Amino acid sequence: MTIAADSSTDLDRTRFFIDGAWVAPKGTETHLALEAATEAPLGTASLGTDADIDAAVRAARRALDDGPWGRTTPAERAAAMRRFAEALAARGADTATLVSRENGMPIGLSNAFNGEAPAGLLNMYADQIETMPLEETRPSPSGSTVVRRAPVGVVGAITPWNYPQALAMMKIAPALAAGCTVVLKPSPETALDGYILGDAAVEAGLPPGVLNIVVAGRESGAALVSHPLVDKIAFTGSTAAGRIIGAECGRLIRRCTLELGGKSAAIVLDDVDLDTFVAGLDNACFQNNGQTCTVQSRILAPRSRYAEVVEAVAQFAREMVVGDPLDPAVTCGPMASKAQLDRVLGYLDLGRASDARLVTGGGRPANLSRGWFVEPTVFADVDNRERIAQEEIFGPVVTITPYDDDDEAVRIANDSEYGLGGSVWTTDEHRGLALARRVRTGTIGVNYYLQDLGAPFGGMKGSGIGRELGPEALGNYLEFQSIYASADHLDH
Structure with a gap:
């Protein structure tokens, strides 16, 4: 059997996507990606340090607190997300092929989950945020209360290697819809395909700092979990790692969703x-x-x-x-x-x-x-x-x-x-x-098992905390705020 490998393609990714630009790493460590089916070199990726994570988080914080993203309307976010979806869809076939070379996923499955699903998720959450009421006014004994749904803040998204594009977008799409900014830490085992998200974000015109991407190992992943400017961690991975992350988020009183292992x-x-x-x-x-x-x-x-x-x-x-x-x-x-x-x-x-x-x-x-x-x-x-x-x-x-x-x-x-x-x-x-x-x-x-992207997904017991997918996922990236006001505001 002959296994195809395009050795003429330069897949090296030696820069990180931070604050809307491709920037040089602050460290020197790299990861050599090997093609799963041939064991031949596929490309080289830089691995981030705590300093790279810090730069990415600070960029995300600025984009949320000082940049335009924190002041966007749902309609404006939805429009940006649809442009992002269009840019990813145009790259879908190449993305699916790259992921299959990285992790061995059969190409038909990769086309669905890595080539098509990311754009579909962006469009789905763009539709949802446009129709979700983010504020309502309720009468209260003292006048009225404005109950609003606000972005949870800066999200640290940590994703595994088995469905890298789909699992990343299961976090990015609802986070962006809610008005959050994101630092994505993909797994080194699929270090190369994550940067396609950065290329597409540039083409879509996402404001600088809204999405940041740093490939890193567990040590720098821990720095993301513990960073004082991060408001929420969204993690998919092993139950053992989830226990560590959940414990740290509990210590910090930091929100987290954990999609963990299974033995179904x-x-x-x-x-x-x-x-x-x-x-x-x-x-x-x-x-x-x-x-x-x-x-x-x-x-x-x-x-x-x-x-x-x-x-x-x-x-x-x-x-x-x-x-x-x-x-x-x-x-x-x-x-x-x-x-x-x-x-x-x-x-x-x-x-x-x-x-x-x-x-x-x-x-x-x-x-x-x-x-x-x-x-x-x-x-x-x-x-x-x-x-x-x-x-x-x-x-x-x-x-x-x-x-x-x-x-x-x-x-x-x-x-x-x-x-x-x-x-x-x-x-x-x-x-x-x-x-x-x-x-x-x-x-x-x-009589069948096929994941429904429109329904909540997640686990019980050691399989995790919280749910992704469906309209329920948006709640993971929103906080409730109650504003006590006078009765004059009831109609506004």
């Missing part, structure tokens, strides 16, 4: 239509090579149909096409990094050492000598207490656990520190809905 369950009921279930396996259980926080990597199957469910899942995994993520026929690309590959292989070792039964996969594909590829893997007969059933693997690995009745299925599904995604598979939708309501999770599908 797909509950297959005894009346399931297996063809429907198999048709939904890609989105529900293997999406983005398993590098998705919502994947239902625990499949719960009724004992009465256990053998046929195991065989159906195993056959699906065997038929997945592993290879170049830029090939539209490929359904499973590589892991995003060598570190992620090693993590997944470590869990495969744990699975083989347990009492679970390896049905298919379990290692690296024999026919691919380059790239961070893992075979789609299925473990059956898995005790839900095993580490492979409790810990987030973030690779194309699923476990299958038997159960006796619906009550036991719900108990096993809820026996997890996480609560982010899930699904129920049945020919009786009313039964499926009733069971879905009993699962402690932020999102769950009945």
Whole structure:
């Protein structure tokens, strides 16, 4: 198999987008990005220091407090956001390709989440802010009270590598709509594509300081979380990192939303239509090579149909096409990094050492000598207490656990520190809905799992605090202010 790589393209990004301009870094550390499918050099990005973060935050503060952004009307912000969306849409195909080269995402999925979704989110929140009443006057015993929704302030947005463009815009779009300014810290693993946002912001004419972008590691990310001029942190990443960020935000009395990890369950009921279930396996259980926080990597199957469910899942995994993520026929690309590959292989070792039964996969594909590829893997007969059933693997690995009745299925599904995604598979939708309501999770599908950008998204338990997407997300970036006034102001 030949994996395409455009070595003639200079993808180096050695400057940061701060205060509306591309500026030289204050440090010298860099990150060499390697193409996930070939392990070949893809580009070099500078890594920010605490000083770079400080410059970005101060630019965002000036844009909010002294610049035009803090005085814009919703209509003016919406117009700027639509220009931003247009500039991103024009770059969509190239952006999707770059992300696939960075993190191994199959190109069809990347086109949707990295090429199209960012512009769609900007347009959606532009529409919402134009129709949301930001002030209302209420009668009070002393006259009247003006209740207004004001921007929360400067937002520090920290995003991971698995859906870099979509997850960044899930924070940027509602923040801009609310009138906030943003400092974005993308992950070094996808250090190159984040700067497309800066290019598009310049083309759209966003005022200086409204959006700032600094790629940095964890240490400088901590500086963003703790910066005294930041008002809110919006984070997507691991539960372990979320606990640290949440603790610091609590210490500082700083607002935060945390979208964290998952170990979700797909509950297959005894009346399931297996063809429907198999048709939904890609989105529900293997999406983005398993590098998705919502994947239902625990499949719960009724004992009465256990053998046929195991065989159906195993056959699906065997038929997945592993290879170049830029090939539209490929359904499973590589892991995003060598570190992620090693993590997944470590869990495969744990699975083989347990009492679970390896049905298919379990290692690296024999026919691919380059790239961070893992075979789609299925473990059956898995005790839900095993580490492979409790810990987030973030690779194309699923476990299958038997159960006796619906009550036991719900108990096993809820026996997890996480609560982010899930699904129920049945020919009786009313039964499926009733069971879905009993699962402690932020999102769950009945006979399919496909994220709805217009509905709130987030987790329960260790999967996070707060919600992104839908009109509910705007509330994360707005503060209520009550202004006590005289009765004369009731009509204004």
